[in-house]
Amino acid sequence: MKAILIDHWVKSLSDLSASTIPSPPCGTNKLRIRVTHAAITHVDLLYAQGRHQNNRRHVKPPFVLGTEFAGVVLCASRTSSFRPGTRVFGFGLGSFAEEICVDELQVKPVPQRWTNAEACAVGGSAAVAYGALGDGCGHVSAGQSVLVLGASGGLGVAAIQVAQALGATVVGVAGGSEKEAVVKSLGAKSVNYRHDKWQEKVLELTGGSGVDVIFDPIGAVEDGLKCLKYGGKILVIGFAAREGIMEKVSMNKVLLKGASVIGYRFGEQSRRNPAATSAIWESTMALISQNKIRPVVYKQVYGGLDSVPKALQDVDERKIWGRAVVSVSEEDSLNGTRGRATRL
């Protein structure tokens, strides 16, 4: 099959290319999936270059790049709840490939009203956002206010929608008018961080009090503290703006705000407590079925695995809002699957 194989860390994303490798081996309890779409996430940028914390331990060459996908089940065990031909979306290392093998827990059926491209754009992001904001961590409740940093990005658009579904009002921080428009289209208030005094604008929008909770996937805790309510929480999710250099926070500012700074790591939680992850997915799928999560697919069409390096570069250059999605094969559940779909 065709795939983007990382056999060594690349220095430049333009060094990536698709090659032909054997299809992945599949244990009897796994699903073999024909990938129709793969999402481009910030994690993929880091994984290609060995710059993610997981690259020290969990993810090392050789591996197939890509972490989120939608596709069609090719093979499933007789006891599986998924039938061959079912459209699914989910996460798993190796999605920049024509086929992927994953555990059943890593995929969900694509809602009837969504295309595979749309489901792929939601991928694992809504579950990560729910895990961080929901009962297991951020405990966001009705009537609270939530500030989402990196609000136009893949996790950002999911966090806006999850926070609203939990009953919060949301202010999203994004860079530029096109990205602000995305934030507003989801029903949140928006602030442009390219404006020097964006924290003052957040305070203005919250009647001077600041917000109860900050969702931070970019690494801006100290900036965020300026618009946090006394006793509020900052959820540390990622470091998209740090370029590998971690933020050093003046702890007196944490003390002065009586703030709770809480790290949340979906992958590690899944490794340590799979039952909690299953509960998060259940709640996330309930929000999806209630139409509270809308996919936000970036406007440019990226066709074929050969376009992955360009799509990654576009993410790196911050051209994207929502999720960039690469189409890998035809979406129709039977095309390309006919004659191959089997029960093991």
Ligand SMILES: NC(=O)c1ccc[n+]([C@@H]2O[C@H](COP(=O)([O-])OP(=O)(O)OC[C@H]3O[C@@H](n4cnc5c(N)ncnc54)[C@H](OP(=O)(O)O)[C@@H]3O)[C@@H](O)[C@H]2O)c1
């Ligand atoms: N904790 C977890 O479980 C978990 C799970 C998945 C991902 N993550 C992490 O979450 C982060 C976001 O992932 P993603 O896939 O959502 O990324 P993404 O789609 O690329 O979005 C990143 C966002 O960061 C913003 N950004 C980048 N540089 C910035 C800067 N200098 N100042 C302000 N904003 C900046 C971008 O906004 P503009 O374009 O508007 O600047 C963009 O909206 C990554 O660090 C990833 O590793 C964490």
